[in-house]
Amino acid sequence: xxxxxxxxxxxxxxxxxxxxxxxxxxxxxxxxxxxxxxxxxxxxxxxxxxxxxxxxxxxxxxxxxxxxxxxxxxxxxxxxxxxxxxxxxxxxxxxxxxxxxxxxxxxxxxxxxxxxxxxxxxxxxxxxxxxxxxxxxxxxxxxxxxxxxxxxxxxxxxxxxxxxxxxxxxxxxxxxxxxxxxxxxxxxxxxxxxxxxxxxxxxxxxxxxxxxx
Numbered sequence: 001x002x003x004x005x006x007x008x009x010x011x012x013x014x015x016x017x018x019x020x021x022x023x024x025x026x027x028x029x030x031x032x033x034x035x036x037x038x039x040x041x042x043x044x045x046x047x048x049x050x051x052x053x054x055x056x057x058x059x060x061x062x063x064x065x066x067x068x069x070x071x072x073x074x075x076x077x078x079x080x081x082x083x084x085x086x087x088x089x090x091x092x093x094x095x096x097x098x099x100x101x102x103x104x105x106x107x108x109x110x111x112x113x114x115x116x117x118x119x120x121x122x123x124x125x126x127x128x129x130x131x132x133x134x135x136x137x138x139x140x141x142x143x144x145x146x147x148x149x150x151x152x153x154x155x156x157x158x159x160x161x162x163x164x165x166x167x168x169x170x171x172x173x174x175x176x177x178x179x180x181x182x183x184x185x186x187x188x189x190x191x192x193x194x195x196x197x198x199x200x201x202x203x204x205x206x207x208x209x210x211x212x213x
Contacts (some may be wrong), residue, residue: 081130138170
């Protein structure tokens, strides 16, 4: 879960008036209404109750470059200048798929962990107006669950910290090519694509978002 001390504000009922906290543990029998699940025909995003208390399993169809994702259903309300924080616990089904774990406006404005189908390490990535910063996290890709956290900070100059399993990655924080403070409205975006004629999947245990109100 989000570490509110690390976010510089302890959580309590009083602070709830000043800080947004939203999360999904994927309990029940379907993806909740906040999410949109979309992609190439034959892909899916389904809730699996029997694993780790409930997960969302995203699966592509079996044709090369087929992709599938979940994102918020155009609820674009997250902002760099409100110190947005995204945390998710994710397991890649294989190491040879393409994956984005992102705060996303569009293909020109985004913050994310990502990997290509050939990367051996997770990458950390920021983009503003199409200009990008793309760095190696130093953390190897595998098929176990890991906790990924993106934390936007505004003290001093704006910058973004990237953590995997509570440890800050190599080349973090990033202070270049950050989405605009107020103009870029972001949302969670979790995406997978296959690079071969085979289905690929990833399991999402939970997603949590916090930010200043």
